Amino acid sequence: MAISKETEILAPLIAKFLENRKDERPECSGYISASQVGKCPRALAFILFGEKEVYSLDVKKIFDTGHAFHGKIEKYLNGLREMGDITIEAMEDRKYDEKLKITGKCDSVIKINATGERYLIELKSIKDAGYEWLKEPKPEHVGQAHVYMQMFDVRKALIVYENKDTQKMKEFLVNWDPKVLDEIRKKLKKVFKKVAQKKLPAKPYVETDWQCRYCSFKKYCWAKDVGEGAMSIFDTDDRKGDTLDVNDGR
Numbered sequence: 072m073a074i075s076k077e078t079e080i081l082a083p084l085i086a087k088f089l090e091n092r093k094d095e096r097p098e099c100s101g102y103i104s105a106s107q108v109g110k111c112p113r114a115l116a117f118i119l120f121g122e123k124e125v126y127s128l129d130v131k132k133i134f135d136t137g138h139a140f141h142g143k144i145e146k147y148l149n150g151l152r153e154m155g156d157i158t159i160e161a162m163e164d165r166k167y168d169e170k171l172k173i174t175g176k177c178d179s180v181i182k183i184n185a186t187g188e189r190y191l192i193e194l195k196s197i198k199d200a201g202y203e204w205l206k207e208p209k210p211e212h213v214g215q216a217h218v219y220m221q222m223f224d225v226r227k228a229l230i231v232y233e234n235k236d237t238q239k240m241k242e243f244l245v246n247w248d249p250k251v252l253d254e255i256r257k258k259l260k261k262v263f264k265k266v267a268q269k270k271l272p273a274k275p276y277v278e279t280d281w282q283c284r285y286c287s288f289k290k291y292c293w294a295k296d297v298g299e300g301a302m303s304i305f306d307t308d309d310r311k312g313d314t315l316d317v318n319d320g321r
């Protein structure tokens with residue numbers, strides 16, 4: 072008899088733990104998080120309507136891996152601070168933009184002591200395949216960095232990607248460009264307008280697009296229409312009866 076065999080003793084226990092874990096962020100309620108500004112406008116409307124994002128167990132584990140990466144870099148930054156190379160001005164600090172209804176907790180704001188240059192640090196972990204092709208930061212991360220740069224009054228950002236397989240890192244310098252924030256403002260303005268009318272923006276993708284496949288609102292978004300062009304997505308007692316026009320904007 073073999074002394075080893077593949078089994079599943081711990082995995083179901085971890086799955087139970089993750090299923091029961093509350094992953095909602097009450098401090099973000101009513102706000103769009105800076106990390107979400109690159110999302111589909113319709114997904115942003117779901118967020119503002121208070122709909123809960125539905126994450127699979129695997130996605131929850133991916134988030135935890137990302138948090139572990141953040142913890143590691145924080146340790147390095149603290150080490151650099153102790154060595155006198157950098158000053159840490161912010162770390163995991165949350166801010167709110169009441170006008171834009173955006174909240175954000177930046178990874179870090181540092182100053183390089185030798186040059187006096189200040190940088191917003193944005194950390195991302197990425198799969199090996201994506202890492203190899205990465206020649207510039209992803210637009211949604213540039214947008215997110217601009218929201219933080221505005222909130223923390225910094226004009227340069229370093230977006231740092233770590234390869235999940237090899238732990239190699241690539242960093243990109245992003246200089247402040249007011250046009251990036253203007254685009255985000257325009258997009259959010261349209262979303263807020265729809266939400267004020269209790270309407271959802273039109274679906275910008277087809278169901279098979281990758282954006283939809285990985286979207287945490289897919290379940291609601293592509294649910295069958297109920298009634299005449301309206302869909303009840305709210306089933307909790309306090310919101311029962313609210314409807315959203317799913318055909319809007321088509």
Ligand code: SF4
Pocket residue numbers: 111112113114274275276282283284286287288289292293
């Ligand atoms: S499922 Fe697709 S269309 Fe619907 S909110 Fe998500 S990304 Fe947008």
